[in-house]
Amino acid sequence: MSILGNRVLRREDPKFLTVGGTYVGDIPIEGALHASFVRSSLAHGRIESVDLEEAVAAPGVVAVYTAADLGLAPLAPMGLLNQEMKRPLLAEGVVRYVGEPIALILAESPAAAVDAAEAVIVDYEPLEAVVDPSQALEGGVLLFPEAGTNVVFDLSSEEDPELFSGCEVVVSQRIVNQRLAPCPLEVRSAAAEMVEGRLRFYASTQGAHGVKDELCSALGLPPEQVHVISPDVGGGFGAKGGPYVEELLIGWCARETGRPVRWTESRSESMLGLGHGRAQIQQVTIGGTRSGRIEAYRLSILQDSGGYADVGAVLPFLTRQMTPGVYDIERVEFHSRSVLTNTMPTVAYRGAGRPEATAAIERAVDCFAAAAGLDPAEVRRANFIPKASFPHTTAMGTEYDSGDYEKAFDLALEMAGYDELRAEQERRRQRGDRCQLGIGLSSYVEITAPVSGGEFGAVEVRPDGKVIVRTGTSPHGQGHATAWSMIVAEQMGVPLEQIEVIHGDTDIVPRGGGTGGSRSLQLGGSAVHKAAVDVVERARRLAADELEANPDDIVLDRSLGLFHVAGTPAITKSWAELGAASLEREGEPLAAETDFEHPGSTFPFGTHVAVVEIDTETGQTRLVRHIAVDDAGRIMNPLLAEGQVHGGVAQGAAQALLEEFVYDTEGNPLTTNLADYSFISAAELPSFETAFTETPTSRNPLGSKGIGESGTIGSTPAVHNAVVDALAHLGVRHVDMPATPERVWRAIREAKGAA
Amino acid sequence: MSLELEITLNGKKVAAEVEERTLLVHFIRDVAGLKGTNIGCDTTSCGACTVLLDGRSVKSCTLLAAQAEGRQVTTIEGLSPEAGDGSDPAASERMHPVQRAFHENHGLQCGYCTPGMVLAIASLIDEAEPGTLDEEAIRLGLEGNLCRCTGYHNIVAAALAAARQTGAARR
Ligand code: FES
Ligand code: FES
Numbered sequence: 001m002s003i004l005g006n007r008v009l010r011r012e013d014p015k016f017l018t019v020g021g022t023y024v025g026d027i028p029i030e031g032a033l034h035a036s037f038v039r040s041s042l043a044h045g046r047i048e049s050v051d052l053e054e055a056v057a058a059p060g061v062v063a064v065y066t067a068a069d070l071g072l073a074p075l076a077p078m079g080l081l082n083q084e085m086k087r088p089l090l091a092e093g094v095v096r097y098v099g100e101p102i103a104l105i106l107a108e109s110p111a112a113a114v115d116a117a118e119a120v121i122v123d124y125e126p127l128e129a130v131v132d133p134s135q136a137l138e139g140g141v142l143l144f145p146e147a148g149t150n151v152v153f154d155l156s157s158e159e160d161p162e163l164f165s166g167c168e169v170v171v172s173q174r175i176v177n178q179r180l181a182p183c184p185l186e187v188r189s190a191a192a193e194m195v196e197g198r199l200r201f202y203a204s205t206q207g208a209h210g211v212k213d214e215l216c217s218a219l220g221l222p223p224e225q226v227h228v229i230s231p232d233v234g235g236g237f238g239a240k241g242g243p244y245v246e247e248l249l250i251g252w253c254a255r256e257t258g259r260p261v262r263w264t265e266s267r268s269e270s271m272l273g274l275g276h277g278r279a280q281i282q283q284v285t286i287g288g289t290r291s292g293r294i295e296a297y298r299l300s301i302l303q304d305s306g307g308y309a310d311v312g313a314v315l316p317f318l319t320r321q322m323t324p325g326v327y328d329i330e331r332v333e334f335h336s337r338s339v340l341t342n343t344m345p346t347v348a349y350r351g352a353g354r355p356e357a358t359a360a361i362e363r364a365v366d367c368f369a370a371a372a373g374l375d376p377a378e379v380r381r382a383n384f385i386p387k388a389s390f391p392h393t394t395a396m397g398t399e400y401d402s403g404d405y406e407k408a409f410d411l412a413l414e415m416a417g418y419d420e421l422r423a424e425q426e427r428r429r430q431r432g433d434r435c436q437l438g439i440g441l442s443s444y445v446e447i448t449a450p451v452s453g454g455e456f457g458a459v460e461v462r463p464d465g466k467v468i469v470r471t472g473t474s475p476h477g478q479g480h481a482t483a484w485s486m487i488v489a490e491q492m493g494v495p496l497e498q499i500e501v502i503h504g505d506t507d508i509v510p511r512g513g514g515t516g517g518s519r520s521l522q523l524g525g526s527a528v529h530k531a532a533v534d535v536v537e538r539a540r541r542l543a544a545d546e547l548e549a550n551p552d553d554i555v556l557d558r559s560l561g562l563f564h565v566a567g568t569p570a571i572t573k574s575w576a577e578l579g580a581a582s583l584e585r586e587g588e589p590l591a592a593e594t595d596f597e598h599p600g601s602t603f604p605f606g607t608h609v610a611v612v613e614i615d616t617e618t619g620q621t622r623l624v625r626h627i628a629v630d631d632a633g634r635i636m637n638p639l640l641a642e643g644q645v646h647g648g649v650a651q652g653a654a655q656a657l658l659e660e661f662v663y664d665t666e667g668n669p670l671t672t673n674l675a676d677y678s679f680i681s682a683a684e685l686p687s688f689e690t691a692f693t694e695t696p697t698s699r700n701p702l703g704s705k706g707i708g709e710s711g712t713i714g715s716t717p718a719v720h721n722a723v724v725d726a727l728a729h730l731g732v733r734h735v736d737m738p739a740t741p742e743r744v745w746r747a748i749r750e751a752k753g754a755a
Numbered sequence: 756m757s758l759e760l761e762i763t764l765n766g767k768k769v770a771a772e773v774e775e776r777t778l779l780v781h782f783i784r785d786v787a788g789l790k791g792t793n794i795g796c797d798t799t800s801c802g803a804c805t806v807l808l809d810g811r812s813v814k815s816c817t818l819l820a821a822q823a824e825g826r827q828v829t830t831i832e833g834l835s836p837e838a839g840d841g842s843d844p845a846a847s848e849r850m851h852p853v854q855r856a857f858h859e860n861h862g863l864q865c866g867y868c869t870p871g872m873v874l875a876i877a878s879l880i881d882e883a884e885p886g887t888l889d890e891e892a893i894r895l896g897l898e899g900n901l902c903r904c905t906g907y908h909n910i911v912a913a914a915l916a917a918a919r920q921t922g923a924a925r926r
Contacts, residue, residue, distance in 0.1 A: 683895050
């Protein structure tokens with residue numbers, strides 16, 4: 001019986017439950033200096049002077065640095081982006097957002113470092129700040145005057161004036177996909193020390209190898225001089241995808257001073273230092289027939305990139321690929337511009353460019369259905385890409401691998417009891433109940449492993465029979481140790497307890513792409529799978545030598561983990577014996593290493609149904625049910641997959657209902673801690689109803705797609721649509737996210753006023 | 756100003772001279788060197804630092820260490836010392852019912868909120884009248900403990916499972 005597909009409990013749990021994880025801040029480092037940063041209190045300004053005198057003289061302070069002391073080249077933006085917009089590691093001459101690091105203090109204690117940072121006096125000449133991306137696009141205020149524009153990345157073209165000609169129904173809507181703070185529960189933390197002339201760097205990251213590469217390039221070090229270790233990581237959600245300037249500087253400090261250096265930010269610092277997510281302003285137009293056939297769709301977006309050209313600027317590239325979603329639409333247009341504003345740079349956040357695409361098309365479909373006077377479920381069903389047409393190339397040129405959209409849709413509607421919900425909604429409307437019901441649908445397709453690059457995997461059998469697995473992916477809660485053990489156990493027939501999974505150490509694992517874009521299982525899992533297959537093959541040849549038989553006649557009894565000659569099961573060779581034999585005969589361990597090539601992205605899909613109740617007198621909105629049917633191909637471990645969906649749904653619902661990172665018009669952040677930022681809690685959510693359909697992909701040997709981000713991608717528009725749906729009979733056509741009580745109340749009032 | 760303190764931490768007396776302003780969470784992490792208790796915020800919002808003070812859950816970042824003088828503090832390391840550190844599967848069998856329920860219901864992912872969650876739930880169950888804890892009460896009881904990974908679904912499931920074992924769950 002296969003272990004795959006079973007609800008195997010996590011092997012990593014007992015440690016976390018009994019003594020807690022070992023995060024960067026928990027690692028003991030003798031004699032470490034503590035770093036703190038002086039940050040800009042102004043959104044945009046010229047630095048006139050930085051008075052360090054008091055800080056330098058403060059007790060316990062060892063060193064104070066500003067940009068002039070570093071001698072490091074500024075960081076160039078990614079290839080696709082405007083290369084004029086380079087980022088210095090510490091602000092040089094100009095500050096471009098509140099929170100930008102200006103100076104760095106090293107002291108003997110964290111308190112001394114923080115106190116000294118507060119003693120630094122920065123004199124600014126204020127410059128006008130630009131916070132609204134539409135204004136940034138106009139270019140009245142430029143963040144990099146030498147660039148002559150705020151546009152970092154342009155994916156726009158001429159609009160086709162005929163795009164909607166012939167459509168009987170055409171609707172347009174402006175949608176704000178608001179700025180969010182990712183908020184992993186562990187904030188950023190780093191530590192660095194020189195060990196035998198090499199830099200050892202501890203990183204709270206989604207990928208140790210990426211951190212290593214960037215340390216090497218920023219500090220001008222050859223790869224062999226840098227060793228990066230990522231211990232347990234308390235969540236990432238995309239925002240810990242690569243190192244931040246602060247982290248690069250911690251590495252620099254350890255080299256500069258020759259002493260270990262560590263830094264753990266506070267949450268308030270993190271809200272202004274860890275990249276933000278989303279932040280798109282979208283304009284959608286959708287058109288089709290009165291009977292519900294969608295014929296044309298245009299999505300135009302303005303991506304707020306924040307003060308520098310970080311990952312956020314490039315995400316519209318992914319939004320673009322998902323423009324038409326799950327629908328077979330003949331004419332599709334996409335335009336986007338990414339612009340700099342005087343705010344925190346944006347980065348990847350769970351879904352990274354894809355939730356924005358789904359949010360746009362799914363709101364658009366509901367707007368279209370409302371305008372045509374049709375049920376949104378019927379409009380969806382009428383426009384799905386049919387099962388028979390996969391692999392399917394969309395009007396944007398994206399090739400979807402496999403799908404059965406209607407199947408997931410039907411199951412979701414059935415689980416929700418859609419018709420009964422509609423009937424209940426109608427009753428409440430008829431009675432004019434104060435508490436109204438809203439039903440929201442979202443059918444999504446997304447892109448997992450969206451970025452090219454393969455993955456490393458290795459399997460080694462020790463002479464004691466222990467199996468060591470090395471992977472280039474890097475978990476921060478996903479459960480790779482359990483899932484990868486299952487894959488190896490399945491191939492080799494060894495018990496899970498005998499398998500150890502190693503990740504996140506660049507000295508032990510030579511290469512790796514880390515964890516992000518839901519790539520781990522399909523690339524990292526496939527690499528480990530391939531390595532296990534190769535090891536079985538090598539072991540078969542060894543067993544043939546040992547048993548003096550032909551390799552073709554050797555079979556592996558996976559139920560026992562023993563090799564024998566076909567037909568003579570009594571004489572066997574165990575993994576331990578073969579591990580020892582390999583060392584003896586060949587002088588090398590019984591092992592296999594592999595690089596699994598990126599076989600193309602995969603496209604998970606599904607349908608979510610959200611049910612909300614709204615108190616029409618207060619605007620209070622409650623998510624009362626959330627049904628998620630997701631299809632990520634073959635499910636390796638339903639327990640882990642469900643966990644991913646649950647977490648994603650909560651984050652997605654949080655965007656629809658609660659969370660928003662807010663700046664005032666001067667660029668002052670207003671939601672700078674967890675008291676002011678509406679991080680969603682248990683009290684604001686129901687339990688979720690989840691199910692999977694399984695439509696395998698042929699793009700990897702496991703048949704699996706990614707499941708890490710589907711929950712977020714599917715849930716936000718479902719909840720958002722449910723809010724608007726609850727108010728539709730009052731004449732409300734759109735409410736922007738987050739649908740806070742105040743916004744909902746205002747929308748109701750305005751609709752009533754208009755009526 | 757520094758002062759002499761003695762706190763009974765996981766059954767052991769820990770005495771130290773600390774700055775008056777030292778928070779209990781820093782006493783636990785930096786003086787006693789117990790790193791299982793985490794810090795997730797600076798506004799007493801997240802509950803990552805939750806410990807038991809004389810058996811009741813408190814956020815250890817809201818208390819001065821001095822306020823725990825002479826009292827009993829239990830951290831995640833002390834909830835079921837006989838269960839070891841997770842490396843011995845046989846010992847892990849002896850985890851506290853809440854810890855076991857977290858394992859069986861996949862109530863943790865990155866683990867950062869977990870020590871605080873486990874202790875908050877242990878206390879919630881302990882303080883509940885028998886036969887009263889239901890999902891709503893658990894969700895309200897956990898309002899001050901944030902988790903970014905699990906969406907709370909499996910945490911609530913774990914809490915209900917543990918509550919059923921002790922008889923605290925609504926029948
Ligand atoms: S660290 Fe104590 S409540 Fe967040
Ligand atoms: S498991 Fe990661 S914050 Fe709760």
